[in-house]
Amino acid sequence: MAKILLVDDEPSILSVLSTLLKAEGYIVTAALGGEKARDILASNEEFDLMISDIRMNPINGMDLLKIVHSTRPNMAVIMLTAYGSVETAIESLKLGAFDYITKPFKVDELLVTVQRALEYNRAMTENADLKAQLGTRYQLENIIAESPAMKQVCEMVKRVAPTDTTVLIYGESGTGKELVAKAIHAYSRRKDKNFVAVNCAALPEPLLESEMFGHVKGAFTGATANKEGLFQTANGGTIFLDEIGAMTLPIQGKLLRVLQEKEIRPVGGNENIGVDVRVLAATNTPLDQLIAEGKFRQDLYFRLSVIPIEIKPLRERPEDILPLAYHILRKETPTNQTPPALDPEVSAILESYSWPGNVRELENAIKHAMTFAKENKITKDVLPSKIAATPVKQTLSSHSDSVSAAKARSLKAFIRAKEKEYLQQVLAKTGGDKEKAAKALKISLATLYRKMPEAQE
Template sequence: MAHILIVDNKKNMLTVLRMMLEEEGHTIRTATDGLTALETFKLIECHLVISDIRMSNMDGMQLMSEIKQIAPDVPVVLITAHGSIESAVEAMRQGAFDYITKPFEVNQIKSTVAKALEVYDLRRENRQLREEVRQQYEFRNIISRNSKMQHIFEIVRQVAPTPTTVLILGESGTGKELIAKAIHGLSDRAHQPFVKINCAAIPHDLLESELFGYEKGAFTGAHQQKKGKFELANGGTLFLDEIGDMQLSLQAKILRALQEQEFERVGGISPIKVDVRIIAATNQNLQQLMDTGKFRQDLYYRLSVVQIHLPPLAERKDDIPLLAQHFLEQYNRQLNKQTVLSAETYRLLTHYSWPGNIRELQNVIERAVVLSPTETITPTALPETFEKMNSEPTDSENYLRRLENGETLPELIEDIEKQIIAKALATSKDVQAQAARLLGVSRSHLHYKLKKYGLISDDETETD
C-alpha cells in the first residue's frame, strides 16, 4: 500500500487520521508543523501528503509549494477548520489535489485518499513511459563503439537537460543532425518541436524570412502572414545547420534573437518573444572565418558554449563493420533481399578513406545491395574506387617491397616523415604554426625538420 505523511498541529487529529488510514493498509508518518514535515518528507518515500493549512512556522500552503518543487507528482490534500470559497480556490490554483473542511466524514477522507493515490500512480506511470521514450530516443540511429564517439555521447547526456547552446563541428556526412536530435530527445523539450533549417540550402535574400517569418505585404508575393522557424520552434529546439554559410548582416539578427529571445518578423514592428534552444552545426572552420571577417566573433562565442567535434569516419575504423551491417539490414528490408557482405568486401570497406563519411558508406551499401547479382556481396558490386584500391598494393606492402629492395628502415621512416610534414604544410597553406599544431609538435621542432629535409631554405625563418 501507500506511504502517507499527515501534518496537523493537533495531536488528536493526527491520531484519528492515522488510525483511519492504517486500517486501509497504508504506512503513516506524522508531523505537527510544516518545517518538521518538510524535513521528514525529504527523508522518506511518500506517495501522498495530507496537511492542515494553519500551522506555526510554515503553513500548509507553503509546505505544499516546497513539496511540489521536490516531488511534483506527489498529491497534496489540504484540510482546514476555517474554510472559505476563496481559500479553496486559491489552494486548488496553487496545485492542491483537494481541499477538505473540518469536520469531515470518514468516507470522504477515504475516498479522497483513494483518488489521490490513483492519480499518483498514473503520474508515476506516465513519467516512467516518458523516460522509456527518452531512452529509446537516446542516440537512435547513431551506431558506434568507438571511444571518441562514446566520449561525445557522454557530453550529449550532460548537456541535453540544460538550456545551453551547442555548436556541432564536423565534416559533411558525419552525423551532426543525429547528434542534434539526440540532444533534443534527451532534453525536457523532447515533446516540443525540433525544427531544422539548412542555412546553405536557402538563398541569402530568403533566409531571413525563413528564420523570422514575415508580415502580409512585407514584400512582393507576401500575400499573407507567415511564421518563421523561430516561432515554429517555440518551446522546443531550433537546429541551424551549416551556420558558417550565413551572411554577416543576418548573423547580427541571430545574435539578438539568441540574447534576448525575441525578434520581429520581416516587415513587422512588434517584438515576438520565444523560448527556443539553439543548436548550430557547420563543416567549416569558424575560426578561419572569424580571422577573415566572415563570421562574427560575438555570435561564435554565444553559439559555442559547448562544442562537440565529430570525428570523420576515417578515424572511426572500428565502427565501419557495424555501420555497414546496419545499412545492409536496412536495405535488405526495404528491397526484400537477404544479402551478406563477403570478408574481402568488409576488408575493402574498412581500409577505404571515406571522404564522404557515413553518408558515402550508406550510399555504397545501398548500391551494392541493388546491384549484387548474388546474395554474397563481393568487391565487384562496389564502385570503381574500390576496384582500383583492390588492385593496388597497400602502403604496408609498398614499404616491405622497398625494404626488400635494399632501403634501410631509418631511411624509410625519414621518407615517410618528410611526406607527412610536406602534406601538413600544404594543408596549412605554408603557415608553420598551424602545421605544427596539426602534427602535434612545437614550432621550433617543425622548423628543424623542415630545414633537415630541405623543405625550406636555410635562411628562412619560422612563420606564423
C-alpha cells in the same frame, strides 16, 4: 539558495563582485587568490558554482578548474579573463568550464551567465538522478558508436541533451551532424515539440531572414500575407541551424539578438515576439577560420559554441566502419528478410577506403552494392568501382594483422571488437531476430543483450 565560490587575487574586484552577487541573494564565499581557493576546494564545503579569475600566481584559474573538474563533477565554473587573453579562456571551455566573461564585464552579462550556469548545473544534476533511477542502460539508439571518438560524442549528447545550452556541432560533410542534433532533441525535455532544421546555405539572405523570423504582410513585394518564421514553428522545441558558416553578417547580428533576448522580429514588423527555442548549430567549415577572415562574428561564435561537439571524419575512426555497414544493411533490408552478408574481402576494402564523403558515402556504397548483390552476398564486384579499386590495407578484419592490431589496441578491446563484429554478423543473418541469434550462438538472450546493449530495443 545557490552557493558560489568567488576567486580573484585583486581585493577590489573580489569585493565588488561579492557585493553584487550577495545583492542577488547568492551565498558567496570569497577567496583571495588561487591558494586560498584550493584549500577551500579541499574542504567538504559544498558549492554550486565557482567564478574564478584565470591569471593568478602561483595557482591559477586553470589549475582550480582542473581540481573542480576532477573532484566536484556537479559544480559549474565560470572563468574571468582580461580582455585580450581569450585564447586561454577558450582552452578553459575545453576543460569543462561553463563559460567565461571578459573583464571589464557588464553586470547584466555576468548575472545572466551566472543564472545560466546554475540552470545548466541543475539540469545536469537532475539528469544524473534520472539516469540513476532509470538504471544503467541509457542507450542512444540509431547512433553507431564503436570508436572511442564516437562514444565520446554520445556521452556529450547525453550530458547536454537535458539542458537548454546551445551546442555547436562540427564535422565534415556526411559525418552525422544532423543525426547528433536530432538525438540531442530526442533526449531533451523538448522532445514532444518540433525539431526544425534550417539550411543556412540554401537560401539567399533576404529569404533566409524571412524563413527564420517570418514576415508581415506587405514587408516586401510578394509578401501578400503574414508568414510565421521557423523560430515560431520551433517554439517550445529545437531549431537546428545547419551550415551556420554560410549565414551573412547582418543575419548573424539578428540571430545574436534573438539568442540574447529570446525574441524575434518578423521582417517588416515593428513588434517583437517572444520565443522559447533551443538552438543547435552545425558547420563543416571551422568557424575560427571564418572569424579570422571577418566573415563570422566572434560574439555569436561564443554564444553558439558554449558546448562544442566535434564529429571526427570516418577515416579517423575505422572501428565504426563495419558496424555502420551492418547497421545500414539491416536498415535497408525489409524486416521479413535476411540482410545480405559481407564478403571478408569486402570488409577489408571498406575498412581500407578513405571515405571522403564519410557515413553518407558509406550509406550510398552499401545501397549501390545491395542493388547489384547476388545470392544475398556483397562481393567486391558489386561495390562502386572507385571503392572496389581500393588497395587493401592491413586492417582489423584481415587475419594477418590480427596480432599487431591486438597489440596496438589492447587484447581485450580487440577481442571485444571482434566479438561484436561476429555478433552483428549473426544478427544480420537472422534478420535481426535476437532469440534466433542467441540460439545460434549458444548463449542466453540476456548475455546477447549484455554484450550488445544496442540490440535491446
